[in-house]
Amino acid sequence: MNNTQLLLSVSTGLFCIGLVGVIVRRNLLVMLMCMELMLNGVILSLVTLSQQAASATGAVLVFLVFVVAAAEIAIAVPIVLLLARRKHTLDADAFSDLKG
């Protein structure tokens, strides 16, 4: 296994762990953190492949993804706080009436 395969395997491993975390965990904040883990896995694959291509474009793209992640978390955490204030719980099952 060479380095590219190692890093891409770690990247997909992180993505899978994050996806499963979003599905199986109950706590809303933990689900958010698992989403961050998915994003980290994708960023790792982006860095690996752009480092292989030796271009600065990949680094710029990774920086933009960082900014988007910061904006995402700045909106998502107040939404979670709002939901927690409304139902007095962080359990995702308490919001199953959103199914319609």
Added chain:
Amino acid sequence: MEQALLWFFALAALVGGALMLVLRHPMRVALALIASMMSLAGVYAMLGVHVIAVFQVLIYVGAVMVFMVYAIMLLDVRDPSFTHRYSGYLLPGLAGLAVLAWTFFHTIGNSPLQAGASPATTAFDVQPFSAAFLNDFWLYFELTSVLLLAAVVAAIAILKARRGNHE
């Protein structure tokens, strides 16, 4: 030596991610995620991508995770979701994980990847990154500032909505 460190950081990132699935309290999950992110920063530093390693520590661990830790500390510790870790989707989720991981690893193992990612080359220093960022990608730089402004406005709007419901 660099090769061993690269393996160490990669495995530490995976272990941190796996701990996130197992640990019970959100604060411990946040600490596991921080450990995983720091290990990823180590991976980036081993790859010679120092700009990204610094951004990973500054933006992710320094800003995003500190915000998340604040949110965890604001909320109630005796929440029922803190004691029961898993939802009813545990078995389907694990089955889906097995299928997805097998597909990914099978694809990676069979794809003709070059062995190019080496731990010694310095591809991105700060200087070429800054030149590319502000010469070629200035429009995206401006667009991200608009995005951040929109995020701030949206967060304020959410807080206003909360206050309006309580009155």
